[in-house]
Amino acid sequence: MAGERLLDVKDLEVSFYTYAGKVHAVRGVSFHVNRGETLAIVGESGCGKTVSVQSTIKLIPMPPGKIEGGTVLFDGKDLTAMSDRDLQSVRGAEIGVIFQDPMTSLNPTMTVGRQITEGLIKHQKLSAEKARQRAIEMLSLVEMPNPRERFRQYPHQFSGGMRQRVMIAIALSCNPKLLIADEPTTGLDVTIQAQILDLMKSLQTRMNTSIILITHDLGVVSKLADRIVVMYAGKVAEAGSSEDIFYDAQHPYTQALLKSVPRLHEEARRDLLAIPGTPPDLFVPPKGCAFAPRCGYAMRVCLDHQPGAFPAGDNHAVACWLMDPRAAHVRDGHAGRAEAAGARGGAS
Amino acid sequence: MLAALWIIVTATFFLMHSIPGDPFLGDKVTEAIRQNMLRKYGLDKPLWEQYVIYLGNLLRGDFGTSLKMLHRSVNDMIRDGFPVSALLGLEALAYAVTIGLVLGTLAGFRHNTWLDYLAMFVALIGISVPGFIMGGLMQYVIGLKLGWLPIARWEGFRYTIMPAAALGLGTLAVMARMMRTSVLEVTNQDYIKTAKAKGLSQREIVFRHILRNAILPIVTILGPLTAGIVTGSFVIELIFGIPGLGKYYVQSIFNRDYTLILGTTIFYAVLLVFLNFLVDVAYGIVDPRIRLMRSRE
Ligand SMILES: Nc1ncnc2c1ncn2[C@@H]1O[C@H](COP(=O)(O)OP(=O)(O)OP(=O)(O)O)[C@@H](O)[C@H]1O
Ligand code: SF4
Numbered sequence: 001m002a003g004e005r006l007l008d009v010k011d012l013e014v015s016f017y018t019y020a021g022k023v024h025a026v027r028g029v030s031f032h033v034n035r036g037e038t039l040a041i042v043g044e045s046g047c048g049k050t051v052s053v054q055s056t057i058k059l060i061p062m063p064p065g066k067i068e069g070g071t072v073l074f075d076g077k078d079l080t081a082m083s084d085r086d087l088q089s090v091r092g093a094e095i096g097v098i099f100q101d102p103m104t105s106l107n108p109t110m111t112v113g114r115q116i117t118e119g120l121i122k123h124q125k126l127s128a129e130k131a132r133q134r135a136i137e138m139l140s141l142v143e144m145p146n147p148r149e150r151f152r153q154y155p156h157q158f159s160g161g162m163r164q165r166v167m168i169a170i171a172l173s174c175n176p177k178l179l180i181a182d183e184p185t186t187g188l189d190v191t192i193q194a195q196i197l198d199l200m201k202s203l204q205t206r207m208n209t210s211i212i213l214i215t216h217d218l219g220v221v222s223k224l225a226d227r228i229v230v231m232y233a234g235k236v237a238e239a240g241s242s243e244d245i246f247y248d249a250q251h252p253y254t255q256a257l258l259k260s261v262p263r264l265h266e267e268a269r270r271d272l273l274a275i276p277g278t279p280p281d282l283f284v285p286p287k288g289c290a291f292a293p294r295c296g297y298a299m300r301v302c303l304d305h306q307p308g309a310f311p312a313g314d315n316h317a318v319a320c321w322l323m324d325p326r327a328a329h330v331r332d333g334h335a336g337r338a339e340a341a342g343a344r345g346g347a348s
Numbered sequence: 349m350l351a352a353l354w355i356i357v358t359a360t361f362f363l364m365h366s367i368p369g370d371p372f373l374g375d376k377v378t379e380a381i382r383q384n385m386l387r388k389y390g391l392d393k394p395l396w397e398q399y400v401i402y403l404g405n406l407l408r409g410d411f412g413t414s415l416k417m418l419h420r421s422v423n424d425m426i427r428d429g430f431p432v433s434a435l436l437g438l439e440a441l442a443y444a445v446t447i448g449l450v451l452g453t454l455a456g457f458r459h460n461t462w463l464d465y466l467a468m469f470v471a472l473i474g475i476s477v478p479g480f481i482m483g484g485l486m487q488y489v490i491g492l493k494l495g496w497l498p499i500a501r502w503e504g505f506r507y508t509i510m511p512a513a514a515l516g517l518g519t520l521a522v523m524a525r526m527m528r529t530s531v532l533e534v535t536n537q538d539y540i541k542t543a544k545a546k547g548l549s550q551r552e553i554v555f556r557h558i559l560r561n562a563i564l565p566i567v568t569i570l571g572p573l574t575a576g577i578v579t580g581s582f583v584i585e586l587i588f589g590i591p592g593l594g595k596y597y598v599q600s601i602f603n604r605d606y607t608l609i610l611g612t613t614i615f616y617a618v619l620l621v622f623l624n625f626l627v628d629v630a631y632g633i634v635d636p637r638i639r640l641m642r643s644r645e
């Protein structure tokens with residue numbers, strides 16, 4: 001059902017040309033977002049989550065960045081082929097973005113109100129007064145106390161959590177079809193994090209927006225995501241429904257991620273914790289599977305050939321040679337996985 | 349503020365008297381006449397007594413009379429000379445701010461292009477070549493060889509262009525370099541990405557979001573820069589033969605014209621303090637964070 005798909009990204013390739021050389025940051029990434037759903041993108045720092053998502057509306061700095069391949073279909077339009085002028089009418093109007101750091105994402109010399117009305121005036125052609133009313137409405141919608149007062153104030157008069165609410169108000173002011181939230185709660189304290197996430201969730205149901213949520217926090221993912229994309233070293237390692245990923249993870253990297261989540265939540269940071277080893281250097285992308293040096297199952301084929309995406313059920317795909325029928329016996333040697341691997345071998 | 353002024357007056361007074369010689373030593377007068385003149389101006393009295401008398405007059409707003417300039421009062425000389433200096437300084441500042449900011453902005457947005465390199469080359473020259481050398485060079489090339497502008501004196505707008513340019517060049521260069529850095533820095537800020545993500549055009553981003561923030565650090569150095577223009581004007585007025593206060597000031601030191609030295613020093617001190625105050629006010633206007641801090645006090 002292609003009409004269900006709001007955003008469909010195929011084979012995205014992005015590189016950065018730096019003084020030190022070319023960084024192949026995104027290496028053939030495909031993912032999609034259905035209407036009204038929340039897609040979570042997880043993966044270690046530097047694996048290309050932000051770049052993948054920002055490239056869809058060309059928000060990455062170019063140069064040094066360059067989108068070298070792939071297509072991005074959004075609501076039937078091909079964003080990669082669009083002129084910058086046409087993209088301007090998509091950004092902010094149909095796709096809203098919330099960035100990671102609320103302390104630096106707002107212009108310090110402009111009133112918060114003006115920063116909200118700016119987009120409204122541009123995209124919805126509202127008069128200044130109408131835009132003001134709408135902005136105040138948005139501020140109350142994101143549960144900002146005294147919205148009228150707040151409208152006239154500057155960002156430094158707001159706390160981090162309140163600034164993130166302002167960012168949400170800006171991002172949602174034009175009723176976008178898609179909201180990109182790139183680690184929206186990093187750097188906020190735990191109770192505020194929960195409030196912001198609840199707020200996003202409730203606004204999503206109210207406005208029927210789709211959300212791409214980038215986060216390090218698997219706890220958040222389990223609460224909010226309908227589907228999950230796991231990225232590793234500029235590629236998609238595994239993609240599937242929330243259920244697929246949490247209860248039927250097939251990729252060794254996904255499995256390692258899930259194991260690394262500390263059980264004592266709350267006080268411990270629920271970041272993606274130590275998996276031994278480090279991701280590869282994307283100046284020199286590996287020939288085979290990027291996870292091989294850290295993977296307990298690595299086979300000879302893994303070193304020389306990139307694994308393709310193997311289907312592991314409806315909408316569940318895994319980029320790992322273990323999914324190849326010929327490798328069905330490999331996991332048998334590893335305790336605890338024998339049965340699962342056997343069952344899968346039979347199915348595929 | 350008053351205490352600072354008192355310290356400046358006192359320090360200048362005693363330093364000035366510690367320079368060997370006196371106002372009349374070089375003149376071709378007999379020793380008897382010289383003693384007479386010293387007595388007339390009270391310079392034969394003990395130093396501390398002169399000091400007390402001077403302070404007394406100062407409190408009444410009287411800077412005394414010049415010892416060398418045909419007995420003109422220092423107050424008159426400031427009244428005549430300052431408008432000329434102020435005009436020169438403002439013109440220099442106007443060149444420096446407009447051209448410096450435009451150059452720096454262009455260099456920032458077109459960085460690593462020939463435009464950027466050209467602008468930064470101009471800035472490098474402006475920073476490394478002192479104003480009086482540049483002034484002399486301009487007099488020679490533009491005034492003498494090309495004959496485009498008058499070489500010296502002060503008789504209309506055409507006469508002001510060269511000295512103002514020479515005086516403003518250093519400041520212009522500093523402004524251009526700072527503005528370039530600042531534009532580059534602001535362009536990479538997260539909130540600029542936010543602005544882009546809102547769907548604003550490059551034009552809207554530049555004029556609404558980048559320029560105002562980029563100008564902030566420039567405003568903070570405007571104080572020292574205007575001070576630089578004030579002090580730079582001393583020499584520029586001298587070499588261009590401009591009848592401004594700066595020229596009197598320099599001459600007064602060579603002449604040991606005690607009252608004129610003191611009067612102009614005090615005047616310049618007050619002027620600089622006042623300029624810094626203006627800069628503070630300007631900064632408050634462009635930066636809401638400062639403005640609010642003030643209104644809370
Ligand atoms: N402006 C840039 N110049 C050069 N390289 C860049 C630039 N932006 C990103 N990269 C590179 O692209 C890769 C992917 O970065 P990206 O920001 O997408 O990671 P991420 O998954 O979002 O990580 P994090 O969780 O830390 O935000 C990194 O290796 C990074 O070095
Ligand atoms: S492809 Fe090979 S190295 Fe890569 S994750 Fe699968 S088993 Fe491990």
Ligand SMILES: [Mg+2]
Pocket residue numbers: 049050051182
């Ligand atoms: Mg990121």
